[in-house]
Amino acid sequence: MAVRLGFVGTGGIANRHLACAQNSTDMEIVGTCDVILDRAQEAADKYGGNAYRDFDDLYDSESPDAIVVCTPPFAHGDIEEEAAKRGIHIFVEKPVAISMEMAARVLDAVREHDVITQVGYMFRLSDPIVKARQMLAERAIAMVQAHYYMPGLPNKGWWTKLELGGGQLVEQATHMLDLGRFLAGDVRSVIGKVSTVHDWTPPAGYEEPEGGLVSVKEGFEIPDTTALILEYESGAMGTLSCSLVPQVSWDNGFKVVAEGALVTIDGANASWQSEDGEFEEAAPSDWYDTVLTQFVDAVQGKGEATIPYEEGVKSLAISLAGYESVNRGGAAVELAEILPDGL
Ligand SMILES: NC(=O)c1ccc[n+]([C@@H]2O[C@H](COP(=O)([O-])OP(=O)(O)OC[C@H]3O[C@@H](n4cnc5c(N)ncnc54)[C@H](O)[C@@H]3O)[C@@H](O)[C@H]2O)c1
Structure with missing residues (x-):
């Protein structure tokens, strides 16, 4: 049925x-x-x-x-x-x-x-990423280095307000934080810093387009550039860099450093070099x-x-811990402070 x-x-x-x-x-x-x-x-x-x-x-x-x-x-x-x-x-x-x-x-x-x-x-269900995870499961992971760069702001009103969209860290970079958990396990603590680098003020007479990505926006109130340092429960370290400062290319992915292997994840595709050889695979067209x-x-x-749903709550908590760290002047925030009891 x-x-x-x-x-x-x-x-x-x-x-x-x-x-x-x-x-x-x-x-x-x-x-x-x-x-x-x-x-x-x-x-x-x-x-x-x-x-x-x-x-x-x-x-x-x-x-x-x-x-x-x-x-x-x-x-x-x-x-x-x-x-x-x-x-x-x-x-x-x-x-x-x-x-x-x-x-x-x-x-x-x-x-x-x-x-x-x-x-x-x-991204968790992309075959090449699943294979990378299987390969990493047998190794100690040292570093999970993630980024999400977008060449402008999605032209939706809720994206510009922290209380509506959560900014890039909650709304979008959550993909990378979740994938980091998928590859390297749960996160113990987060340090966050945010910045707004670009002048988002529209020039006089600016006519806003419909949809798409924009480089100026009335009422822009979120950070446009964010950096996190993550400490995983396993002892691995991680970083997340994300920015929507207007530039020319969309780019999201990872480097994962593990004992005997260096993994690159580029969107839904994965490749690695290890002492057992090299691997490279693109996700199938219907992966999404x-x-x-x-x-x-x-x-x-x-x-x-x-x-x-529990997985979504745990991944959201990393972004929220990042903002909490910003509020505390860059002090480390334990995930246990943010998560509901029992997670
Ligand atoms: N997995 C992905 O790769 C991916 C990609 C894009 C967006 N998203 C996520 O999907 C969500 C929506 O993003 P979008 O780009 O489609 O946004 P959007 O603004 O294009 O669409 C959201 C829609 O929800 C409607 N809406 C708002 N409140 C509602 C309510 N209470 N009841 C019914 N409808 C309501 C809006 O009117 C709008 O039509 C976001 O959380 C975004 O992060 C995920």
Whole structure:
């Protein structure tokens, strides 16, 4: 039986998951929801299902088996909590929340109602990265050096406000922090520094384009450049550098230094040199969709969703610890101070 899916938040990334669902015989799109009803309607017209403005109307009218939540970081909490109460399984895009209070509330609900969850950290399911992790599992990791460089600011209002999007560290670099945990295990403490280097003030007479990346933006209030130092539980050290200062290229990835091996991760691709030889592999063209298809398989009882909500909470905590360190003038912040009890 196809899994009956409801989509909540039908902006940018939702289109990717909607297209995946439309092309799969294991998924049926029964409803779309967006606070901008026209967007929900547009998605319904293109991909299927009925359009709603309120998520609880979607839940009540369509009784979906599962939802795919693609709302901005600030717009989480009730959407997932109400779904969990109704026994609706939850796929949620990263980051899972804007704050630890919000994430902890949803975590309680998904545990209490025992629904299947999956967070959209899709890099974890790229084959070359999985192989790199297997190779690293037999070695002591010394250094996890991650970066996320974006050549400008996504032209969305919530991106410019810390309390709505969480800035690049929460919103985007979370991919790298999560992948660092996937490769090297949990993080014990974080030191953070932030800066704003670029002048984001629009010139007089500036006409804002629709969408895309921009190099000036009214109301820009987030750091544009961030650096973290991470101490892993294993004793490995890590760094994260991220910046959205306008330049010419998009670049995200890692170097991992381990005993006897040096790994490079470039987007979803991986390569390494080790004493056993060299390896290089590009991700297959459909690698991105695996994070949703694996979740749907799990809802159908055909396997496990390997990136449950707890993982999203732990990865979010690293970003929040980074900001907390900034607030404390660069002092190290223990993850245990940030995480809910028991994680
Ligand atoms: N995994 C990835 O690679 C990836 C890529 C892009 C975005 N994302 C994540 O997906 C999320 C959404 O990003 P986006 O670029 O699609 O944003 P977007 O702004 O393009 O779309 C978000 C949509 O959610 C809607 N919305 C807001 N509050 C809502 C609510 N309470 N109920 C229903 N709809 C609501 C908005 O109207 C908007 O249409 C972000 O957290 C982002 O980090 C993940």
